[in-house]
Amino acid sequence: MAQKNVLIIGAGGVAQVSAHKVAQRAAEFGDLHIASRTVAKADAIIQTLRDKGHDMPFTSHALDAMDSDAVEALIRQLDAKIVINVGSAFINMTVLEGCIRAGAAYIDTAIHEDPAKICETPPWYANYEWKRREDVAAAGITAILGAGFDPGVVNAYARFAEDEYFDKIDSIDIVDINAGSHGRWFATNFDPEINFREFTGTVYSWQGGEWKENAMFEVGREWDLPVVGKRTAYLSGHDEVHSLAARYPAADVRFWMGFGDHYINVFTVLKNLGLLSEQPVTTAEGLEVVPLKVVKAVLPDPASLAPDYEGKTCIGDLVKGSLDGKQGEVFIYNVADHKEAFNEVGSQGISFTAGVPPVAAAILIARGVWDVKKMVNVEDLPARPFLELLGEMGLPTRVIDATGDHPI
Amino acid sequence: MAQKNVLIIGAGGVAQVSAHKVAQRAAEFGDLHIASRTVAKADAIIQTLRDKGHDMPFTSHALDAMDSDAVEALIRQLDAKIVINVGSAFINMTVLEGCIRAGAAYIDTAIHEDPAKICETPPWYANYEWKRREDVAAAGITAILGAGFDPGVVNAYARFAEDEYFDKIDSIDIVDINAGSHGRWFATNFDPEINFREFTGTVYSWQGGEWKENAMFEVGREWDLPVVGKRTAYLSGHDEVHSLAARYPAADVRFWMGFGDHYINVFTVLKNLGLLSEQPVTTAEGLEVVPLKVVKAVLPDPASLAPDYEGKTCIGDLVKGSLDGKQGEVFIYNVADHKEAFNEVGSQGISFTAGVPPVAAAILIARGVWDVKKMVNVEDLPARPFLELLGEMGLPTRVIDATGDHPI
Known part of the structure; x- marks a missing residue:
């Protein structure tokens, strides 16, 4: 089976970390695409990848991620199989819609927000993301919500x-x-x-x-x-x-x-x-x-x-x-x-801890371990493969339990 | 000689105080006009005057005080002889220009400011107001700068x-x-x-x-x-x-x-x-x-x-x-x-202390005591008539000297 093309949406500090982590694990994926409202920001990230000597195919794209038609079209055009949404918190639902229509796996790192509202009624996921559970299952795609560090x-x-x-x-x-x-x-x-x-x-x-x-x-x-x-x-x-x-x-x-x-x-x-x-x-x-x-x-x-x-x-x-x-x-x-x-x-440490986990999730989808063909939060998936992979990728997990302080 | 019409420019808290003080001293003046960018604010002040039972002629006007042609035209139209500028600090020079051209006395309570600059080189008055000294003298008008409480x-x-x-x-x-x-x-x-x-x-x-x-x-x-x-x-x-x-x-x-x-x-x-x-x-x-x-x-x-x-x-x-x-x-x-x-x-006390003194200055101009036909700061004028009048108008002066704490 062909390696899966990855589309990162967003071009801030977290996106930069995710892009580097995809590039470091190039063998797990097909091509890497980065889309941002401002294409120059995606280009800047690609330059930092080249500066580190990475040479997988990288392409930048201008995208209004609030436009689900545009998201769908870009996914189809690129034949992207995994979308990592690390853009603003206001674009989750339009990006998810594009993934559902185009049949791509969806990963994000923070909950959807309406720009005009602050702090809606709990549970927050039920206000937006979880309303699309049946559609995600019907489309047969994997959608992993909140796969950053916290949440994730x-x-x-x-x-x-x-x-x-x-x-x-x-x-x-x-x-x-x-x-x-x-x-x-x-x-x-x-x-x-x-x-x-x-x-x-x-x-x-x-x-x-x-x-x-x-x-x-x-x-x-x-x-x-x-x-x-x-x-x-x-x-x-x-x-x-x-x-x-x-x-x-x-x-x-x-x-x-x-x-x-x-x-x-x-x-x-x-x-x-x-x-x-x-x-x-x-x-x-x-x-x-x-x-x-x-x-x-x-x-x-x-x-x-x-x-x-x-x-x-x-x-x-x-x-x-x-x-x-x-x-x-x-x-x-x-x-x-x-x-x-x-x-x-x-990138600084806060961006690092947020940007590495969605790539680990993408690898587990690519490997089939987490490709569950439905919408899940991270706690709905087996934890050890994720945490062990994160350890290899620079975010080691330690435990303090009755036996002391030690790696998992 | 006919009583002098007064034009108050500005319609904030200080303007309200000044308007009431003019109304309380109606016998010293002709008509009272209030001009503001937003005429409804001037109308609101006039309503408070009527609420207090004042009945001299009050008229409101819409004015862009940054436009010296408009200021000049309004002064001429109203035959205003004394302009009390208690509007924003950005309008001094255009209002002064209008007074010079139309031959009205000018009183303000704060120094001119350029919206784009903060804290110019000292002495501040030399950057704007004092450059017009000769023009004020040539026009034969009285211009009293900084006649609020502080300055004033x-x-x-x-x-x-x-x-x-x-x-x-x-x-x-x-x-x-x-x-x-x-x-x-x-x-x-x-x-x-x-x-x-x-x-x-x-x-x-x-x-x-x-x-x-x-x-x-x-x-x-x-x-x-x-x-x-x-x-x-x-x-x-x-x-x-x-x-x-x-x-x-x-x-x-x-x-x-x-x-x-x-x-x-x-x-x-x-x-x-x-x-x-x-x-x-x-x-x-x-x-x-x-x-x-x-x-x-x-x-x-x-x-x-x-x-x-x-x-x-x-x-x-x-x-x-x-x-x-x-x-x-x-x-x-x-x-x-x-x-x-x-x-x-x-109005509150800060507006009160700022809004009463320019009216006292206007009365002293109307009476001829301070009608010096040139540009001055308050310290250039005899103090006792001003301070005694302020005492009558609600801002009594006291002194602590070798003899104790007493009224002037």
Whole structure:
């Protein structure tokens, strides 16, 4: 069977990582195509691939990914069999539609969002993606939702605990700590618009068999994690809570994100002034403008942080449960290094951890291991093949369990 | 001689105060006209005048005050003899031009600004207004610059010290403390665009016979003032330093403005992120927008603060000098009350202190006392008639000198 052509949609820092990872694993795939609204950004990524000595066929394309006809046409034109959607969070549904029509596998790394809405009712996946489950199955394509790091790898960590540790899971606490430093006065690690949108709405967690609502920064807890040490993380809204709660309804599912006081202060000022609003305001001169988009425009481009980024990230799942009635807990985690990520693929660590997993998912589809011909979240798939492949690709998984701290 | 018609240009909170003060002193003037880009705002002010029972002839007009032909035409049409410019800081030069051509007296309350520039080289008045001195004299009109509270009344306080206390002035420290509370999370007391523009540039002070440069919030000092007590104020850039330094070149001239930690934090976040910039940025969607104008759009309208504003302001000059070789100092000040201002004219205290003095100046022009037929700053005019009239109009002056704390 011919190798499968891959189409990456998006050309930001995460797309660059995914492109490098596809190129490093060229033997697993056919051709690599990169499509972006701005074709020059795709060309720039291809140049970084050539700079690293990669020589598989690379082609850039201009694409309005909000236009499902255009997505379908491009997939057919390129005979792409796997689409990795690492573009903005607003294009999922149009890209998925194009994949359904053209018969290509679909992988994304973050949940769909409507630009005009913040924080819809839980579970979030049910508002958009899961409505297409029957269509995906009918089309006979594989659609893997949320296959970045978080969501994505952390979902696999939960599944790993299910597969290898417990027959009953009581709680899943996902903790995301970035202990790195970019040296700027303030910057977000990924698209500021998406970053802030995550934190302006209600914080949903799944506890005691129901959705709990909190405000951002209302619930904080100090964690003591490998390598990064003691850090305060705050109960936050995040995609994976909304799928894990469906697979593990009897467990408490919470997401914790680490923030320093400086981030919280800047966020609080911007939010309280109304500058994080996705609703347009009108200036005294009569110009209608969305404040959040102006905040995005003045902040550093996250991709520009990479060269100076130092330090490490630690992201993992503390899973508590029981096996044959015996209680236990396990912390499953990865530590990534910003500088190593930059040296390898020219991106900072946050982009690296998000951009590698969808390529691992693409490889598992190409190999047939994960080519399940339906729509799934990552925890619906066997975890060990994914985590072992990620280990080979630069995101090793470690476990702290009753026997100590060791690789899986 | 017929009473002089007055034209107020601008229809914000300060204009409202000025309109009420003209109406209260109707016998001093002819008709009152109010012109604004948005005529509905002028109509709204006129309604508040009628609500208070005033019945002199009031007329509103739509005016683009950046168009000097339009200003000239309106002055001629109305036979206005005195123009009170309390519109935006960007219109001074076009309004002045209209007055020169039409032969009307000109009064403003703040220095001219170019929208595209922040903090030009000192002395600021020399960049725009003072270039028209000869034209004003040739036209035989009176132009009184900076006749609000600060600049304005505080310039008269310095002149009062010169007239009644010292033959040599060593230092003039102007201190502006607003100890009121508006009950909002954050708001500026006047146009946010002008408010922030004051503090984003270099802080110029006149010390040791030359211009000194500092950054905003670099130099703070605790003051202990009447009524408001101990407050921290910061060396700030302000209009009046730029004219007082010309009249008192041997004195140190400094302006101090009180800020709470909350204001400083919000300001620092906005400034460091680039959101106070007057230079346009381009959003990801290609929209060109000036960040500062978006910040203005999301902040509360200063006029909306009035109903809930409580507490007092204290603004004064600490003047040190000598008389016949004997050293001394005097603190000349006013205390205003936000709630009393609202009850009287429907505006908060900051607008009140700014809007009353230009009307006092207009009365002194109408009476001939200040009708000097040239361009002057307030310190160039005898202070006592102005301060006594202000006392009658709700802004009494007090003095702390060797004999104690007493009215002038």
